[in-house]
Amino acid sequence: MTTVTKLTLSSGDRRTLDSVVSEVVSIVERKGADLRGPYTGPPTEYRVPRSKTLTGENGAFAPWQYTVYTRTLEIVGHDDAARVAATREFPSSVHAEIELGRIHTTGGERRR
Numbered sequence: 006m007t008t009v010t011k012l013t014l015s016s017g018d019r020r021t022l023d024s025v026v027s028e029v030v031s032i033v034e035r036k037g038a039d040l041r042g043p044y045t046g047p048p049t050e051y052r053v054p055r056s057k058t059l060t061g062e063n064g065a066f067a068p069w070q071y072t073v074y075t076r077t078l079e080i081v082g083h084d085d086a087a088r089v090a091a092t093r094e095f096p097s098s099v100h101a102e103i104e105l106g107r108i109h110t111t112g113g114e115r116r117r
Contacts, residue, residue: 010080010087011104018098019074025099026076029090038083046075081108 012029016022026043033040051073055066080087091103 007082007108008084008087009082009106009108010084010091011106012078012080012087012091013075013102013104014078014095014099015073015075015102016099017071017073021096021098022074022076025095026078029078029093032090032093033078033080033083033086036083036086036089038086039081041079041081042077044077046077049073049075 014022014025014029016025030040030043049072051071053069053071055069057066078090080090091101095101
């Protein structure tokens with residue numbers, strides 16, 4: 006069985022996000038691991054209403070709007086490269102999610 010580490014990075018700051026993604030890609034490539042991605046997801050637009058007072062009376066300010074950008078990378082089979090890439094310290098503006106999975110190879114013997 007082969008381990009797949011899926012690393013999803015998201016941020017409202019596209020430049021910082023792209024910088025972090027290129028650092029992770031270079032780490033994985035230096036280790037010689039198989040890398041899939043980075044895949045770019047569509048940006049997500051958020052709109053948060055704001056009131057002028059805590060009671061909601063007397064109108065409201067213009068809503069606060071922001072965009073979140075997402076990049077996904079998959080590191081296949083190289084546990085050391087995945088560990089180094091996933092456990093590095095990310096800037097506070099970048100949110101990281103890590104998923105671990107396994108791929109069953111064909112013709113492989115299954116343990117019971």
